[in-house]
Amino acid sequence: MLDHITVGAKGRGLHPAETNNRNLSFDFAKGILITLVVVGHLLQYCIYRGTEAFWLSPYFKSIYIFHMPLFMAISGYLSSGAIFRKSFNQGIGDRATQLLLPMLFWCVLIWTLKSAVSFPTESLTKGLLDLSTEVVGTYWFIWAAFISFFLIRLFTTFGRLSIWIIGLSAIVVALAPVTFSITPLLRYTYPFYCVGFLSAQSVGWQNSIIWRNKWISLGLLSISAFICFLWWGKDTYAYNNLVLIEDGKSFKQVFLMFAGSAAASAVAMQFMFQCWRIVYSTRMAHFVAVELGQGTLLLYLVQGAVFRLMDLINFGDVWDLTTRIAFASAVGVAIVVIAMAIRRVTRDLGYVSRIVVGAPPRPSLPKSQSVTNLAT
Template identity: 55%
Template sequence: MPGARTPEANDRDLGLDFAKGVLITLVIVGHLIQYVVYRDEGFWESPCFKWIYMFHMPLFMAISGYLSWRALLRKSFTQAIGDRAMQLLLPMLFWYALLETAKLAAFSSSASEPGSVLQCLNDSAGTYWFIWAAFVSFLLVKILSIFNRRSPWILFVSVILVALAPVTFSISPLIRYTFPFFCLGVSFAQSREWWTSITRSHKPLLITFLSIAALVCFLAWRKDTYIYNNLALVHDMQSAKNVLLMLLGSAAASAIVIVLVLQCWKVGRSNRVTRFITVELGQSTLLLYLIQSTVFRLMDSIQYGELWDLTTRLAVAGILGGAIVAVALMVRWIVRDIPYLSQLVLGAPPRSACLKYQPADN
């Protein structure tokens, strides 16, 4: 692939890039199912939507935790948090500003007075919740690493404390849901040899058990199992079952999917489609997430598709999904070599700087 950086060009794990490319594709597909294929509550019962939402964000968060470990370990507190804010929050604010500008231009006649800073933060959190969740998770683990860098127990205790926090403001339930997976990724990065030695000798049995567990959870998964509906709150036996099913199902499905995806990478790494998913999509996940979140939040503000039949909706979903990917790749190609603009739009320094100075974490 012309212009693509290969495994020899830096220390990236392209298997994880391929996994991220698959996951961001599923994020877009999941939103297309919700916003285009279904225009009512029916998407909760969609088998495809259910399958995607069992694992895509938990696994994304686990990979984020795994890849964040070097920054957590090697960088000072202020440098680590500053770098992560520049990587995640700065481009998020840029795309949020574009979203608000588009809404103002499209609906200027009915636009209300500008909201407060708190309202803007709440709106941006709702639109780009995963960015905030990843940043907060990184911040919490970095604070914990100040006291003890390598003890797995401190991560376990932090997961329990976060899970028990009875907070439902804004995206706090989503953080409680994804934080354990971030910590699991950090733990795997900390003790990769230990985890590998445990799983290697019992791998077939473990995969069989996890596959059965994931299938059972899939069959039992209902509308109230989604984090968006149960808010990870336990107030009676039924809510406890829903939260437990959600966490166990997400963990089992994430484990099976990452094994399958990495195996697909090993088998098909020379395939052009695999390379495209790896280099173009997997290394543009932040940009793709920001653009698709902006597009779908804008779609919340307009009326469309009430009279479309299923064929039309599927066609529109395919066109819109392709357009999101095309726009993201075009934006990346335009700004990736421009100082300051690359950091602002993509959350990364220009390619020349990346090639000269290898990043501490990918």
């Protein structure tokens, strides 16, 4: 979800990016992933609203098996430049301004609108408790991304030991028996952030080891992902198993979750790169990369607000499947249109843009200048 530059590596230590060329293949992947975030929530809050059937939906599983882990891995990969270009305090401060400030704005907006509807039926104490719930839970991925960035930036201060410390921290965080609030979701996604970041530091090993037999590797990963998908159940989601290992059964679910997410994420990433190579010159690809991929933070904020406010809508018995699908389609389109409108309106409004969007959005590049180095 973060603005990025194409990262590279030099030698065996940790190094900042050597180029400021933006790689639109990553934007294209992010654009697809944020679309899947919206679709997944449409399935949960519209199509399967009022039931728990979405946990077993093949469409829901197909999305949730990889979309947030891959999003976090991409964020880790692209964070390399931001981590090394700035001092510790400046880097953390800038990332907090970019992520937490707009998140607080949208949480207050959600709380205000919901309070206006329920006023004066709720007490002030209940209202403040609801606000704290919005701040912590509605945008959990932003908290996970910020905390992951903070930890990685902290660990990079240990010089050549950093790579080992970061790798060890991924295991420790994943296995830590902490289930308070959103910590299970952080423990689930943080290892993928670490993998993404470490991959950016040693691109050579990917070419020399894994991708030397690329199609064989992808075939094995695809088979693994498919097997995990077949075994995937309600208790395999981090929301339900809390990434907590208590016995053999819970170990199986947690292992299946991490293995399935890792395999599916690798396959999905390569699939999206291949798609980009084929369609990069089309208007649709440009729209996905520039309008969606470079606006993932705003889209995430807008869709979060829309789905939280949807709690105020009573679907009732008259909402049959056809009506739900039509309504879900309208909501999905509305989310994209609203986000694009906000982006354009706030683009030149300085602090308003920083508060609402996170940072002044990048100006769109001419199509002829959009194509940069393709990821391999």
